[in-house]
Amino acid sequence: MYDNTAHQQVAAKLVTGNAARPDVQQSNAGIATATASGFNCDFGQLTLHAGHSYSIVSRYSTISTGNGDNGSASHQDYWMPAVTLNQAHASIDGLTAAAGGIRVAGWLATDQLLDKPFAYVIGLYNGKEFGRQKISFSDRPDVARAYSQTYQSGHSGFDLVVPTNNTVFKQGQLSFILRVTDDPAGNGHANDLNSQSYAVNAGEVTGVYKPTTNAVAISGWHAAMGQSSRPYQYLIVTDLNGHEFYRRPLNETNSNLTTSTGARQAGWIAGAGNSAFALTLPVTEQMNHRGIRVIHRYTDDAAGNGNYIDWWSPEIDINTGFQPLNGGTVYYDPATGQLATGWRNVAGNNYYFADGYQMKPGSDDWVYNDQLHGQMYTGVQWADGHCYDFGRDGVAHAQPWNDSWSWPFPASGEGSFAFGQGFGYNWAGRTNSYHDGLDFGAYDHPGADVHAVHGGRVIDIATVRDQQARDLWWYALVWDGRTLFVYQEAFSNRSRIIVNVGDLVYPGQVIGYRDLSHLHLGMNTSPNYRMDLAHSYQPNWTDSSQATGSGSWIDPEWALRVRPY
Incomplete structure (x- = not known):
């Protein structure tokens, strides 16, 4: 036996009575001694060291001392492959709550025991030590068979209790250090193996909404190491923000029903195999159209508060998400229970939902229509100033080619404007000297x-009359979800406007034929034209009683130049 690390011989043993090896003779027929080349040698108790590399040397020598280097003798060696004593293997076979602590059973086989004879199991709760126990090894022939080259593998078993108060374990993980050390107290120079993590609180809560009975069937299991000191159990129903609806x-x-799932997934927790529960819970009006979560709770308080350990269900939807309503489709926000309006991203797709307001025909009032509130856009629509094809499923697909801008008389382009035709403050005989649009003569x-x-x-087509109720001109209003476009003072009668209320119009499309002296183009941030018109002699207005709240006139010449969106 030779220590390759220390470069010295550890032991030598004279082999007597070589054993017959006909198998060797068959494969080495040309070697005279092959027939009797076998040996079986026991070195007895040796002092070996962890981490060192060792080789077995088979030597033929002319002298009995086995050296053959005295000047008159000789020897011939064969070095077997080196073995390094650096093997370490371990397993925790079982983990259960026990009186006074956590019972841990398993085995630890490591070559480090050659130099570090003291072994410990050290328990950690969320990474901090809660207790340790010295190992008294027991026989494990199964480990010896699997790891025959590892020191003391046949005597590597343990079954012990790491002392602790199990009631302190509420949330988090247990793990264990399997340590060998040169210190009887378990510190000193040590080599550690770390176990997997074990949850101190485990479970599963599922819920199925039953529309026919307007109830939620709750079932699951919940195993907790601190359960024994918390004898009361509750189911608590909350919204997605944690606000409680009620408890049972x-x-x-x-x-305390039987569960094979709990026993299999959390068998290290006492009572996991009898931790199931089942109850049907009613759906209240406040819960409808919301996502809810259900808590299973162990507590020391009969009212369900006190010192508790919880396990939460995933989101359970009660008529949330996409739902049919008023002949269309709406989307109920699981977090609030409210109908979605405006843009909403759902599962990676963008949708748009109406806010419920529309132009009241003939009045130019922007009014609320409950039947439209929350309705999902489908087909081709303008939203926030841009064109989208929402298809039948409501998924938005941008159509940027429809988002261009055009001058109302393309052949003239921007052209030129006299002083009184321009936007903003100019005299031109107007009230407050303010002009709310741009005139194309x-x-x-x-x-x-x-x-x-x-x-x-197109949201409205109407006329302006004088005091004798005679038509002065007709106008058309176009709304793109961001800006109201007012085409007025160009059409003497309804027949000169060739689009209809509800029509989609595209940039550059002919909407009518001018037969009066000019087209007045107005642009406002508010679709409430009645209020816009009432404030046509000032840049903006604010009125909290109105649906849009405010409106501002936009310079059309600037907008058609810069194309702001």
């Missing part, structure tokens, strides 16, 4: 065809 106590008929911007400057939906 459990009793011997609907709790028949002289400076010739042509009859009036083209849409941007896309959108």
